[in-house]
Amino acid sequence: MPGSGKTLFANLLKEKGFTVISMGDALRKRYEKDAKYGERLMDYAKRIREIYGDGVVARLSIEEITQSTTKIAFEGVRSLAEVEEFKRIGEPLIVAIHASPQLRYSRMTARMRADDSTDVNILRKRDLDEISLGIGGVIAMADYVVVNDSTVEEFKKKSTDIIERILR
Template sequence: MPGSGKTLFANLLREKGFYVISMGDVLRKRYEKEAKIGERMMDFAKRIREIYGEGVVARLSMEEITPTMSRIAFEGVRSLAEVEEFKRLGNPIIIAIHSPPSLRYQRMISRMRPDDSKNIEDLRRRDLDEIRLGIGGVIALADYIIINDSTIDEFKKRAEEVILRITK
């Protein structure tokens, strides 16, 4: 879910030699080229999924892969349809990062990203939009779940344990 710590986890993967493809960045590139005037990013995401299928962002993300990349992670999987697309590459390992909503909302309000609302009701609405896209199924079927409800150092420790398991 937004504000859970996905980007921090992705940075830890990069430090371990993974090439990380941010599905959000891939979607933003497409949004900048094709969004209708005044269209919110979430509405754009829903629209292209209606046009091209539920796995479209995964397919666009896989286009970013080059032959020199060996260990690849995709940050920001939102649906089981996307997981199915990634299965064309092999057997994906799903790692979910979970944080309580109140903590995620505090993080999003303080981090000042342009696509984050500063209004709690908008953040709750965004959560519901994410759930409608299917993120709950991805979390429920995750191979690993890292709880991010404490300090950054504690999260890093938990994340390192999972990274060690998946790289053995």
Template sequence: MPGSGKTLFGNILKERGYQVVSMGDVLRKRYEKDAKIGERLMDYAKRIREIYGDGVVARLSLEEVDPKAKRVAFEGVRSLAEVEEFARLGNPIVVSVHSPPSLRYSRLMARQRSDDSTKIEELKRRDYQEIAIGIGGVIAMADYVILNTGTIEDFKRQAEDILNKL
């Protein structure tokens, strides 16, 4: 979910030599080119999924993979259809990074990315939209879960434990 710590996990993967493709960045890049005037990012995401299928952002993300990359991670998977797109190339391992809503909200308010909001009602609406897209299925089917409620050091320890198993 937004604000859970996906980027922090991605940074740890980068330190280990992974190419990390942010699916959110891929979507935002496409949005900047193709969005209708006044269309919000989430509305754009829903629209392209309706047109091209639920796995479209995964397919767009695959285009960003460096052919020389030995290990690749995709940050921000939102549906099982996206996991299925990645499964066409191999056996994806899904790591869910989870934080409770109140903690995620405080992180989102602090980072103030362009698609973040400081209004709690809007953040709840975004969560519901993410759930409607299918993120709950991805979380439920994850191979590993990091519960990100403590310090950055706690998070890094959990991440390293998982990566050492892989």
């Protein structure tokens, strides 16, 4: 979910030699080319899923792979259909990063990225939009879960332990 710590986890993967492909970035590339005027990114994501199927963002992300890529991580999986797309190219492991809504909202209001808000109702709607895409199924089927409810240092330690287990 937004604000859970996915980007920090992705940065730790990069330190371990992974190529991290942000599914949000792959979606934004397409969005910049053909979104309707004033269309929110989430609305665009829903629209292209209706047209091309629930795995479309995974397919866009797979296009970002280069031949020199050996260890790949996709950041931002939102549905089991996307996981199925990744199974076409390998044997994906799912790592879910969990934090409570209250903690995530606090983080998002502090960081204030372009799609963040200080309005809890807007953040809750964003969560509901994410859930409607099927993220709950991905979290439920995760091979590993990192609970990010403490300090950055503690999260890094938990995450590094899981990354090391994956690499073995």
